[in-house]
Amino acid sequence: MDVPFLDRVMGQEEGVGKVDEFVGQLWRGWKQIRDEGTAQPLHLGLFRSDYLLHAPSKDVPTSLRQVEFNTISSSFGPLSERTATLHNYLRASTGYYDSSPYLKAENFPENRTTAGLAEGLAVAHAAYGVPDARILFVVQAGERNVFDQRWLEYQVLESHGIHVIRQTLDELAKSATLDIKSNVLRISSTTFKSYEIAVIYFRAGYTPSDFPTSAQYETRFLLERSRAIKCPSIPLQLAGGKKVQEVLTKPGVLEHFLADEGRWEGQTFSKDDLAELRASWMGMWGLDDDDAETSDSGAEAKETSGVRKAREQASSLVLKPQREGGGNNVYKSSIPPFLDHLPPRERQAWIAMELIVPPEGLGNYLIRAGSGSEGGVKADVVSELGIFGWALFGDPSVEVKEKEIGWLVRTKGKDSDEGGVAAGFSVLDSILLVDD
Amino acid sequence: MDVPFLDRVMGQEEGVGKVDEFVGQLWRGWKQIRDEGTAQPLHLGLFRSDYLLHAPSKDVPTSLRQVEFNTISSSFGPLSERTATLHNYLRASTGYYDSSPYLKAENFPENRTTAGLAEGLAVAHAAYGVPDARILFVVQAGERNVFDQRWLEYQVLESHGIHVIRQTLDELAKSATLDIKSNVLRISSTTFKSYEIAVIYFRAGYTPSDFPTSAQYETRFLLERSRAIKCPSIPLQLAGGKKVQEVLTKPGVLEHFLADEGRWEGQTFSKDDLAELRASWMGMWGLDDDDAETSDSGAEAKETSGVRKAREQASSLVLKPQREGGGNNVYKSSIPPFLDHLPPRERQAWIAMELIVPPEGLGNYLIRAGSGSEGGVKADVVSELGIFGWALFGDPSVEVKEKEIGWLVRTKGKDSDEGGVAAGFSVLDSILLVDD
Numbered sequence: 001m002d003v004p005f006l007d008r009v010m011g012q013e014e015g016v017g018k019v020d021e022f023v024g025q026l027w028r029g030w031k032q033i034r035d036e037g038t039a040q041p042l043h044l045g046l047f048r049s050d051y052l053l054h055a056p057s058k059d060v061p062t063s064l065r066q067v068e069f070n071t072i073s074s075s076f077g078p079l080s081e082r083t084a085t086l087h088n089y090l091r092a093s094t095g096y097y098d099s100s101p102y103l104k105a106e107n108f109p110e111n112r113t114t115a116g117l118a119e120g121l122a123v124a125h126a127a128y129g130v131p132d133a134r135i136l137f138v139v140q141a142g143e144r145n146v147f148d149q150r151w152l153e154y155q156v157l158e159s160h161g162i163h164v165i166r167q168t169l170d171e172l173a174k175s176a177t178l179d180i181k182s183n184v185l186r187i188s189s190t191t192f193k194s195y196e197i198a199v200i201y202f203r204a205g206y207t208p209s210d211f212p213t214s215a216q217y218e219t220r221f222l223l224e225r226s227r228a229i230k231c232p233s234i235p236l237q238l239a240g241g242k243k244v245q246e247v248l249t250k251p252g253v254l255e256h257f258l259a260d261e262g263r264w265e266g267q268t269f270s271k272d273d274l275a276e277l278r279a280s281w282m283g284m285w286g287l288d289d290d291d292a293e294t295s296d297s298g299a300e301a302k303e304t305s306g307v308r309k310a311r312e313q314a315s316s317l318v319l320k321p322q323r324e325g326g327g328n329n330v331y332k333s334s335i336p337p338f339l340d341h342l343p344p345r346e347r348q349a350w351i352a353m354e355l356i357v358p359p360e361g362l363g364n365y366l367i368r369a370g371s372g373s374e375g376g377v378k379a380d381v382v383s384e385l386g387i388f389g390w391a392l393f394g395d396p397s398v399e400v401k402e403k404e405i406g407w408l409v410r411t412k413g414k415d416s417d418e419g420g421v422a423a424g425f426s427v428l429d430s431i432l433l434v435d436d
Numbered sequence: 437m438d439v440p441f442l443d444r445v446m447g448q449e450e451g452v453g454k455v456d457e458f459v460g461q462l463w464r465g466w467k468q469i470r471d472e473g474t475a476q477p478l479h480l481g482l483f484r485s486d487y488l489l490h491a492p493s494k495d496v497p498t499s500l501r502q503v504e505f506n507t508i509s510s511s512f513g514p515l516s517e518r519t520a521t522l523h524n525y526l527r528a529s530t531g532y533y534d535s536s537p538y539l540k541a542e543n544f545p546e547n548r549t550t551a552g553l554a555e556g557l558a559v560a561h562a563a564y565g566v567p568d569a570r571i572l573f574v575v576q577a578g579e580r581n582v583f584d585q586r587w588l589e590y591q592v593l594e595s596h597g598i599h600v601i602r603q604t605l606d607e608l609a610k611s612a613t614l615d616i617k618s619n620v621l622r623i624s625s626t627t628f629k630s631y632e633i634a635v636i637y638f639r640a641g642y643t644p645s646d647f648p649t650s651a652q653y654e655t656r657f658l659l660e661r662s663r664a665i666k667c668p669s670i671p672l673q674l675a676g677g678k679k680v681q682e683v684l685t686k687p688g689v690l691e692h693f694l695a696d697e698g699r700w701e702g703q704t705f706s707k708d709d710l711a712e713l714r715a716s717w718m719g720m721w722g723l724d725d726d727d728a729e730t731s732d733s734g735a736e737a738k739e740t741s742g743v744r745k746a747r748e749q750a751s752s753l754v755l756k757p758q759r760e761g762g763g764n765n766v767y768k769s770s771i772p773p774f775l776d777h778l779p780p781r782e783r784q785a786w787i788a789m790e791l792i793v794p795p796e797g798l799g800n801y802l803i804r805a806g807s808g809s810e811g812g813v814k815a816d817v818v819s820e821l822g823i824f825g826w827a828l829f830g831d832p833s834v835e836v837k838e839k840e841i842g843w844l845v846r847t848k849g850k851d852s853d854e855g856g857v858a859a860g861f862s863v864l865d866s867i868l869l870v871d872d
Contacts, residue, residue: 089590089593089594092593092594092597093593093599154525157525157528157529158525158528161528163529
């Protein structure tokens with residue numbers, strides 16, 4: 001974990017935390033805890049990296065481009081597996097009525113995401129080293145996506161014999177206690193005995209609305225302070241920020257992380273590797289980027305080169321704030337008026353990203369349950385691919401453990417106004433592999 | 437298949453078919469078909485043999501005694517597997533709150549009944565020898581136990597790539613056709629293409645109410661006449677009759693089937709084997725049994741020794757007619773008045789069986805969903821064990837294939853009036869193996 005890097009990009013003193021209250025709160029809590037001394041060096045990530053196909057013109061080959069990288073509450077893994085099972089059952093059962101020669105068994109890849117996610121949690125549990133300790137799922141009250149989480153819980157119990165406790169931050173405010181000396185986290189209540197927690201898996205805490213009062217932050221920090229392995233820790237959550245995604249594209253940053261001989265004892269990535277990785281990214285920059293590099297304190301008031309560039313290229317851009325959960329992005333023609341009213345100090349929280357241009361003319365029927373004869377809609381669609389993986393890392397004396405484990409496809413109606421992936425009609429889908 | 441034996445015991449000329457209209461109908465249909473020439477020598481059985489613990493007194497060891505042997509529509513295999521999974525999940529999840537040292541993982545035996553039943557169907561399908569042919573499930577209209585059947589259907593498709601078609605006898609009256617020369621059975625309709633049927637699995641046709649008119653019998657016989665392998669064929673269905681169960685207990689009958697050197701080329705069962713098998717049976721006799729052995733045509737009007745014995749021992753007996761589905765038995769004190777009014781010619785359809793005496797003092801809570809606070813009932817219970825197996829047999833040129841595949845437990849409230857297994861409150865349950 002590169003603490004100075006995260007401080008610079010996401011921190012409250014120099015980074016996004018200056019202007020984003022939520023990021024600032026998390027960063028301040030983390031800062032205090034690490035100043036006291038961190039009880040657990042390991043971080044667990046259950047990650048999902050999302051991609052769209054990019055086909056801007058017939059002159060260039062279609063390529064996969066990264067939309068974002070999720071370090072917290074990467075969802076829909078188990079439901080994606082159920083969807084793949086459904087599509088494979090329909091193939092076996094109906095042969096899709098011979099509607100396409102591609103719809104044959106060998107083109108349906110396996111989806112074992114649930115077992116993979118469970119293995120990540122189990123490996124962290126083993127690293128914690130207390131067999132009877134449990135895994136805590138921190139969940140939102142009234143969670144609607146509960147079945148996605150329950151499949152994972154059952155798999156953890158069935159395959160690894162590890163028990164899961166589900167609690168909200170509000171419940172944990174009453175039930176969670178930290179041993180002052182050992183930093184062992186225990187959960188107790190009138191109905192439970194008291195259980196030691198080995199791993200904390202966050203399916204809540206990624207959005208400001210999970211923290212209506214300071215009490216929820218206090219609970220989050222109590223969990224962070226514990227010896228339990230966090231999935232993710234606060235710094236790993238911050239590392240998933242949009243601003244980090246953008247900064248990684250700046251010259252030299254990728255080299256700093258992946259090609260520093262001194263850091264990796266010769267086991268570095270080659271120039272070709274880095275070029276290939278960069279080729280999966282769209283162009284990005286910060287609205288606070290400025291060629292002028294003035295140290296004039298009045299500079300904030302002036303328009304940065306980052307903002308100017310965003311105005312000029314607005315028709316092929318999306319602006320993304322430091323917010324999870326979607327629905328906050330600003331697209332194309334909405335960008336100039338938005339920039340007119342964006343307070344200069346908030347520029348730091350926003351990145352500009354070239355829009356991915358999905359292939360044209362991909363149609364499908366989107367079916368919604370319970371909508372009667374109007375439940376089926378023929379639509380131009382765009383499919384987003386998610387690749388799941390896990391990593392356990394952070395202790396210099398222990399080798400990093402990591403694995404790529406599965407996939408997710410979400411197919412959405414393509415809103416021609418916005419050109420990209422609009423909110424709204426979206427369904428879980430499956431991969432069909434086709435030789436090209 | 438011992439045709440003369442079945443004719444003698446179940447046929448219309450000498451056996452149960454004389455007095456039981458349903459058995460007579462099935463037997464007549466079978467007789468006509470075999471006189472024409474049987475198109476398919478193989479029979480498939482998916483069997484379930486049911487047992488109760490017998491503990492009549494403290495002086496004799498508790499033993500397992502056979503209740504009955506099912507040759508048609510042996511149900512609850514897949515649901516039994518789900519129940520075992522549920523109980524094992526509850527063990528893993530709660531440890532049953534340490535309520536008993538027996539409730540540990542190694543005491544929960546595996547239940548893979550669904551895969552075993554599917555394998556039986558698949559082996560028959562392979563023996564039929566047409567890879568694209570389908571399996572026909574003959575089902576009742578408005579079947580409530582459909583999920584038990586669907587799990588099996590999905591397993592057959594998933595594990596063996598074999599498609600299942602579900603139809604009622606009434607649907608088959610329109611959709612089923614038989615090729616006159618080849619006796620190939622095909623199912624067609626406006627929504628299906630036409631499919632050849634390799635195996636017919638009956639989950640209907642075991643009770644007279646499945647045959648409200650002669651049309652359903654005609655359809656049943658069309659299926660029987662086909663080259664498809666029947667599970668069960670009519671003779672195999674008849675072999676499951678209560679009367680057959682009783683006749684097997686008569687001196688010499690077991691020896692005829694299992695210890696005839698000429699028949700089995702030396703591969704026979706030993707006397708000890710036969711004694712062990714007999715030890716799993718209760719005493720049984722036919723109400724038409726008569727020591728007097730008169731050939732006097734007026735004998736029917738007199739009370740046979742079988743009836744006299746039933747009167748004398750009524751308090752420890754159950755009378756069972758040739759009927760599937762339960763609810764037709766006559767117990768203990770109800771026996772003498774019942775015998776007073778039983779027309780003498782119907783004696784042939786009834787057997788007397790000594791009541792199995794289940795162990796005393798086994799209590800449990802029986803929970804019924806949706807019954808509010810009155811849904812839980814503490815009751816003395818009795819548990820019935822079912823053992824599933826399949827066999828493919830009947831072609832002298834092909835070795836018999838067979839396998840024991842799984843189990844079922846049903847636990848019922850013990851009605852002290854009747855002493856045995858009364859109808860009513862009954863739940864799916866699981867085995868817990870305990871060293872004694």
